[in-house]
Amino acid sequence: xxxxxxxxxxxxxxxxxAVIAAVKFTLIFFGQSFGFSSNLRTxxxxxxxxxxxDFFKFEWxxxxxxxxxLVGAIIGxxxxxxxxxxxxxxxxxxxxxxDLQTLHFAAPTGLxxxxxxxxxxxxxxxxxxxxxxxxxxIGFGTRYAGGCTSGHAISGLSNLQWPSLxxxxxxxxxxxxxxxxIFPLIF
Amino acid sequence: MKxxxxxxxxxxxxxxxxxxEAISWYRIQEMFRFQSFHMFGIIxxxxxxxAIGVALIKKFNAKDIYxxxxxxxxKEKSIMRYLFxxxxxxxxxxxxxxxxxxxxxxxGYGFLxxxxxxxxxxxxxxxxxxxxxxxPH
Numbered sequence: 001x002x003x004x005x006x007x008x009x010x011x012x013x014x015x016x017x018a019v020i021a022a023v024k025f026t027l028i029f030f031g032q033s034f035g036f037s038s039n040l041r042t043x044x045x046x047x048x049x050x051x052x053x054d055f056f057k058f059e060w061x062x063x064x065x066x067x068x069x070l071v072g073a074i075i076g077x078x079x080x081x082x083x084x085x086x087x088x089x090x091x092x093x094x095x096x097x098x099d100l101q102t103l104h105f106a107a108p109t110g111l112x113x114x115x116x117x118x119x120x121x122x123x124x125x126x127x128x129x130x131x132x133x134x135x136x137x138i139g140f141g142t143r144y145a146g147g148c149t150s151g152h153a154i155s156g157l158s159n160l161q162w163p164s165l166x167x168x169x170x171x172x173x174x175x176x177x178x179x180x181x182i183f184p185l186i187f
Numbered sequence: 188m189k190x191x192x193x194x195x196x197x198x199x200x201x202x203x204x205x206x207x208e209a210i211s212w213y214r215i216q217e218m219f220r221f222q223s224f225h226m227f228g229i230i231x232x233x234x235x236x237x238a239i240g241v242a243l244i245k246k247f248n249a250k251d252i253y254x255x256x257x258x259x260x261x262k263e264k265s266i267m268r269y270l271f272x273x274x275x276x277x278x279x280x281x282x283x284x285x286x287x288x289x290x291x292x293x294x295g296y297g298f299l300x301x302x303x304x305x306x307x308x309x310x311x312x313x314x315x316x317x318x319x320x321x322x323p324h
Contacts, residue, residue, distance in 0.1 A: 007206070010206060010207070010208055011203070011206040011207045013207065013224070013225050013226075013227075013228030013229045013232065014228060014232050015207075016203055016206070016207030016209065016229045016232075016233075017228060017229045017230070017231065017232025017233040017235075017236065018232055018233075018236060019199065019203040020200070020203055020204075020229065020232075020233040021232070021233045021236035021237050021240065022199075023196055023199055023200045023203070024233070024237055024240075025237075025240050026192075026196045026199075027193075027196060028244070028251070028257055029251050029252055029257075030192060030193065030196070030251065030252060031251040031252070031253055031255060032193075033259075036286070036287045036288040037286075037287040037312075039287065040287065040308055040309055040311075040312040041312055041316070043309055044309060044312055044313050044316065049313055049316060052313075052316070052317060053316040053317050053319065055315070055316035055319050056313075056316050064190070065189075065190060065193045066193070068190045068193040068194050068197065069193045069194070069196055069197035069200070070197060070291055071194060071197060072193065072194040072195065072196060072197015072198040072199075072200065072201060073197045073198070073200050073201040073204070073288060073291050073292050073295065074197075074201065074291050074292065074294055074295035075194070075197070075198050075201060075295060076197060076198040076199065076200060076201015076202040076203075076204070076205065076292060076295065077201045077202075077204075077205050077210070077291070077292035077293060077294065077295025077296040077297075078201075078295040078296065078297075079198065079201070079202060079295075080201065080202050080205035080206055080295075080296060081205070081295070081296045081297050084202065084205075084206060085205075090208050090211045090213045090214060092213045092214065092216075092217045092222075092223065093217055093222040093223045095220070095222045096213070096216055096217040096220055096222045096223070099216075099220060099222075100213075100216060108213050111205075111208065111210070111211050111213075111296065111298075112211060112212055112213075112284075112293070112298055113212055113213065116212060116283075116284075116300075117212075117293075117298050117300050117301065118300070119299065119300060121300070122300040122303065127300075128303065130282060130283070131283065131300060131301075131303040131304050131307070132303060132304075132307045133279075133282065133307075134279045134282040134283035134285075134304055134307070135279065135283065135290075135303065135304040135305065135306065135307025135308040135309075135310070135311060136279070136307045136308070136310060136311040136314070137275050137276065137278045137279025137282065137311065138276055138279035138280065138283065138285075138286065138287065138290070138304070138308045138311060139279075139307065139308030139309060139310060139311025139312040139313075139314075139315070140275055140276075140311035140312065140314055140315045141272050141273065141274070141275030141276025141277070141278070141279055141311070142272070142276050142286075142287060142308075142312070143272070143311075143312045143315040143316070144268055144271060144272030144275060144276075144315055144322065145268060145269050145271075145272025145273045145275075145276055146262065146263075146268065146269070146272065147262075148276060148286045148287050148288070149230075149280075149286040149287075149288070150286075150287075150288055152269075152273075153230055153234070154230070154233050154234060154237060155237070156262060157234045157237070157238070158233075158234050158235075158236075158237025158238040158240070158241050159237075159238075159241050159259050159261075160238065161261060161262045162262075162264075163262035163263070163264065163265065163269050164262060164269075166266055166269040166270055166273065167269040167270075167272065167273040168273065169270070169273065170269060170270045170271070170272065170273015170274045170276070170277060171273050171274075171276055171277040171280060172219075172277060173270075173273070173274050173277060174273065174274040174275060174276060174277020174278040174279075174280070174281065175215075175218075175219045175277040175278070175280055175281040176219060176277075176281075177274070177277075177278060178219075178277070178278045178280075178281035178282050179216065179219040179220065179281050182278075182282075183281075
């Protein structure tokens with residue numbers, strides 16, 4: 001197997017965890033910190049939201065490095081799709097496939113379910129609402145909690161921060177409510 | 188160029204999130220159903236190595252590439268904002284199967300409907316800024 005063939009395979013969780021930690025320390029040694037959702041606030045501020053709320057009045061230009069990181073993440077997604085992907089369906093557990101079938105999701109055929117992310121679905125009321133409401137919850141929740149998976153789960157927990165543990169417990173309470181109580185109602 | 192290094196770090200981040208399938212809704216469902224170790228393994232290893240690295244940086248008072256001492260700002264103490272904010276975010280994370288990083292990695296991967304998620308996430312952050320003072324923190 002050549003190197004390219006090897007990295008085209010889905011990466012093992014331990015490799016992925018190590019690379020994420022490496023990215024985090026790269027940012028730290030570049031004098032910054034790893035936290036993705038701050039970008040949302042930065043973009044709001046750059047678009048002039050400071051006129052509506054003092055929360056958006058800050059030196060957003062000092063955060064341009066993070067916006068550049070965001071652009072890099074988009075490019076990374078594109079490179080993976082174009083050059084580093086086999087196109088094989090995500091190998092999730094049989095139990096998950098069975099559970100999702102009761103919610104009318106077919107077994108994976110790729111990376112994401114067409115039931116949610118196809119362009120056809122986007123132009124249905126339900127499909128659009130799911131994406132829009134999901135986005136609102138993410139944007140509102142991350143800022144209220146002061147961070148997302150990167151800022152709290154990765155950066156905060158590795159600095160042994162109690163607030164981050166509370167936030168991560170919150171992430172799971174919300175995720176479990178959505179998965180087990182709300183999904184059966186909407187799918 | 189001072190910013191190029193962040194672009195490269197971002198590219199690595201995008202690739203690792205995509206190649207580990209952490210940007211997949213299916214993987215997030217599998218995680219919230221506790222049916223695979225995959226996502227827990229990714230986060231667990233990142234936190235474990237992260238904790239070791241942070242401890243070493245503190246112990247040796249390491250400096251960044253500009254020679255500035257590396258400081259970690261402690262999160263302000265509170266329960267309400269982390270719990271309530273966390274729950275709200277968790278609802279959205281499970282619904283779309285994406286947290287902020289993976290939203291944009293997905294867009295790069297070609298799942299363009301995630302642009303809607305991103306735009307509404309901006310709106311959500313904006314709304315938080317508007318009602319912030321009225322919320323328990």
